[in-house]
Amino acid sequence: MAAPVLRWGCSGTCSALAWVYGVSRHRRGAPTGSTSNWIRGQSSLAQQPLHTARKPRKGEHEWAAVVGLEIHAQISSNSKLFSGSQVCFAAPPNSLVSFFDASLPGTLPVLNRRCVEAAVMTGLALNCHINKKSLFDRKHYFYADLPAGYQITQQRLPIAVNGSLTYGICVGKTRRQVTARTVRVKQIQLEQDSGKSLHDDLRSQTLVDLNRAGIGLLELVLEPDLSCGEEAATAVRELQLILQALGTSQANMAEGQLRVDANVSVHHPGEPLGVRTEVKNLNSIRFLAKAIDYEIQRQIKELEDGGEILNETRSFDYKLGCTVPMRDKEGKQDYRFMPEPNLPPLLLYDATSLPAGADSQQVINIDQIRERLPELPSVTRERLVQQYGMLPEHSFTLLNEVGLLEFFQNVIKETRAEPKKVTSWVLNTFLGYLKQQNLAVRESPVTASALAELLDLLDSKAISSSAAKQVFEELWKNEGKTPAQIVSEKKLELMQDQEALEQLCHSVMQGHPQVVMDVKKGNPRAINKLIGLVRKATLSRADPAVIKATLEKQLSCHGSCPPA
Amino acid sequence: MWARAVWLGLRAPLGGRRGFTSKADPQGSGRVTADVIEHLERLALVDFGSREAVARLEKAIAFADRLHAVHTDGVEPMESVLEDRCLYLRSDNVVEGNCAEELLQNSHRVVEEYFVAPPGNISLPKLDEQEPFPHS
Numbered sequence: 001m002a003a004p005v006l007r008w009g010c011s012g013t014c015s016a017l018a019w020v021y022g023v024s025r026h027r028r029g030a031p032t033g034s035t036s037n038w039i040r041g042q043s044s045l046a047q048q049p050l051h052t053a054r055k056p057r058k059g060e061h062e063w064a065a066v067v068g069l070e071i072h073a074q075i076s077s078n079s080k081l082f083s084g085s086q087v088c089f090a091a092p093p094n095s096l097v098s099f100f101d102a103s104l105p106g107t108l109p110v111l112n113r114r115c116v117e118a119a120v121m122t123g124l125a126l127n128c129h130i131n132k133k134s135l136f137d138r139k140h141y142f143y144a145d146l147p148a149g150y151q152i153t154q155q156r157l158p159i160a161v162n163g164s165l166t167y168g169i170c171v172g173k174t175r176r177q178v179t180a181r182t183v184r185v186k187q188i189q190l191e192q193d194s195g196k197s198l199h200d201d202l203r204s205q206t207l208v209d210l211n212r213a214g215i216g217l218l219e220l221v222l223e224p225d226l227s228c229g230e231e232a233a234t235a236v237r238e239l240q241l242i243l244q245a246l247g248t249s250q251a252n253m254a255e256g257q258l259r260v261d262a263n264v265s266v267h268h269p270g271e272p273l274g275v276r277t278e279v280k281n282l283n284s285i286r287f288l289a290k291a292i293d294y295e296i297q298r299q300i301k302e303l304e305d306g307g308e309i310l311n312e313t314r315s316f317d318y319k320l321g322c323t324v325p326m327r328d329k330e331g332k333q334d335y336r337f338m339p340e341p342n343l344p345p346l347l348l349y350d351a352t353s354l355p356a357g358a359d360s361q362q363v364i365n366i367d368q369i370r371e372r373l374p375e376l377p378s379v380t381r382e383r384l385v386q387q388y389g390m391l392p393e394h395s396f397t398l399l400n401e402v403g404l405l406e407f408f409q410n411v412i413k414e415t416r417a418e419p420k421k422v423t424s425w426v427l428n429t430f431l432g433y434l435k436q437q438n439l440a441v442r443e444s445p446v447t448a449s450a451l452a453e454l455l456d457l458l459d460s461k462a463i464s465s466s467a468a469k470q471v472f473e474e475l476w477k478n479e480g481k482t483p484a485q486i487v488s489e490k491k492l493e494l495m496q497d498q499e500a501l502e503q504l505c506h507s508v509m510q511g512h513p514q515v516v517m518d519v520k521k522g523n524p525r526a527i528n529k530l531i532g533l534v535r536k537a538t539l540s541r542a543d544p545a546v547i548k549a550t551l552e553k554q555l556s557c558h559g560s561c562p563p564a
Numbered sequence: 565m566w567a568r569a570v571w572l573g574l575r576a577p578l579g580g581r582r583g584f585t586s587k588a589d590p591q592g593s594g595r596v597t598a599d600v601i602e603h604l605e606r607l608a609l610v611d612f613g614s615r616e617a618v619a620r621l622e623k624a625i626a627f628a629d630r631l632h633a634v635h636t637d638g639v640e641p642m643e644s645v646l647e648d649r650c651l652y653l654r655s656d657n658v659v660e661g662n663c664a665e666e667l668l669q670n671s672h673r674v675v676e677e678y679f680v681a682p683p684g685n686i687s688l689p690k691l692d693e694q695e696p697f698p699h700s
């Protein structure tokens with residue numbers, strides 16, 4: 001296996017402690033460290049190991065990092081959480097705004113059923129307890145893109161609580177073993193998104209677009225069970241896959257459909273937790289890992305230099321690769337929560353509590369939603385392992401690259417080749433080419449059908465595997481030729497004509513009597529020389545095993561019965 | 565409304581405001597300290613830079629203090645006066661929007677189809693706002 005196996009997770013022995021020793025070692029040299037080497041953004045997970053794990057020396061300070069995440073996922077729905085205006089990315093400014101979204105007096109919130117169902121689905125997929133009664137609250141703060149001056153959220157009694165998110169992280173020296181980790185999900189709450197502000201420093205003004213204001217969000221609060229940037233990034237990636245499988249959020253970080261804030265602190269194991277900082281402005285999985293790792297390093301350095309950590313909000317500057325304090329949250333925010341007076345409690349039902357004769361449009365049945373849950377990524381991976389006999393880490397790679405699983409399944413559907421062969425070609429050759437050229441699966445010049453045809457040729461022994469590599473390279477040039485056309489144009493097909501092969505073997509043996517003598521004297525390596533010569537004579541179009549058999553046959557009767 | 569409040573806040577000179585606050589009286593009822601004023605100003609983006617404004621604030625607090633006169637011992641608080649009503653669920657259809665022109669009529673200033681607000685409480689460093697979505 002070359003590059004494409006899932007390769008992140010904690011370094012080396014995958015111990016957060018080991019990783020942090022690495023940090024304190026590195027800090028004098030390069031502050032941002034040799035943290036990671038990302039090839040692509042969120043779709044790519046290939047990464048170099050962080051640091052070489054080092055055994056701690058006695059007396060050396062141990063640091064452990066504690067990371068908790070707050071994740072906002074935009075609900076994939078046609079209309080907003082409390083109004084009937086459209087949800088759509090990159091529409092003309094303020095075109096998707098209702099009077100309610102603009103907080104005009106006299107407007108009232110009307111809850112979107114789809115958003116509630118999305119929250120229940122997500123809660124079930126994350127093993128949460130679904131609260132049959134949940135409440136809406138107002139959270140107040142002043143910002144130009146929040147025209148009401150408050151956000152409707154669920155502070156006191158959220159829709160789902162006490163769940164868990166299991167993700168796979170690579171461990172071991174080769175980082176090929178996948179081990180399962182779990183982070184607890186504290187709660188999931190429904191809330192409104194705010195609008196967007198564009199700050200025009202030049203003219204000292206803020207431009208406000210309310211298209212996003214009022215879109216339904218799922219706020220997922222994770223317990224601080226994570227200990228490094230890579231763990232956080234892997235957990236978020238798994239969540240992203242789950243949300244996409246459920247269809248509850250498109251979870252595209254680049255479009256802001258998935259936003260992550262990280263709470264980071266460091267402490268000595270066995271001692272109370274340290275003061276935490278909150279890192280915001282994390283709009284890709286890569287920056288999430290980087291920002292957390294930077295923040296852990298910064299806090300350790302600060303404490304080792306005798307400083308103190310302030311409970312502050314910091315923002316990640318992706319250009320500088322570091323976190324910087326934000327001004328707007330100095331001191332403790334006072335959100336002045338109060339019950340939302342315009343929304344009665346949200347009641348959900350299950351099969352046993354469903355009131356008789358209730359209007360089906362007005363009740364949400366948790367059991368019904370549970371039955372309709374689609375296959376989740378963990379189950380898909382297990383199925384791939386079972387069905388195609390692939391290694392677990394291969395199933396991770398297939399799911400992690402956007403579109404790769406679909407590509408793989410299309411190839412499988414169209415080819416007679418063994419699933420293991422398909423897995424190897426898709427993960428090594430195909431993905432290798434994509435990575436090399438920094439392309440996404442959908443940008444690939446080679447289609448699933450073309451690869452399937454190529455694998456058929458290989459499977460029927462019409463071409464050798466080295467010829468298949470050549471054909472693949474030709475296919476990649478995307479000149480519109482089919483694998484069969486390339487094979488015949490380049491004369492890559494294996495020699496099927498046994499008589500012709502025998503002729504070639506015979507003439508090679510005649511041309512190299514010394515080598516033939518060596519073979520007869522019992523030099524075991526001499527036969528390889530003859531095989532090589534015959535292969536060359538066939539322009540590499542013959543199967544070495546077949547050549548060897550033919551040569552051996554001829555050698556055994558060479559003395560007594562020379563071919564005619 | 566809030567925009568105007570911010571403008572007022574920005575126009576007020578930084579110094580001199582505290583001169584209007586009442587004498588510090590930590591236990592005082594209705595008396596507001598300089599620290600509290602500063603905290604409220606920050607939260608509400610409202611300027612308390614005049615004696616009248618502080619007096620008005622103190623009167624508002626005194627008004628709300630009357631709530632303490634009501635005896636609520638043993639009374640279970642309600643979540644809302646609507647708490648025993650059904651929460652109506654709307655189906656997920658787009659039926660509103662597309663009224664930017666009307667909405668923007670409410671705005672004091674407009675640039676293209678954007679509302680214009682004074683520079684707000686933005687983060688300290690100049691983060692690159694020009695390209696908020698780096699391609700992955």
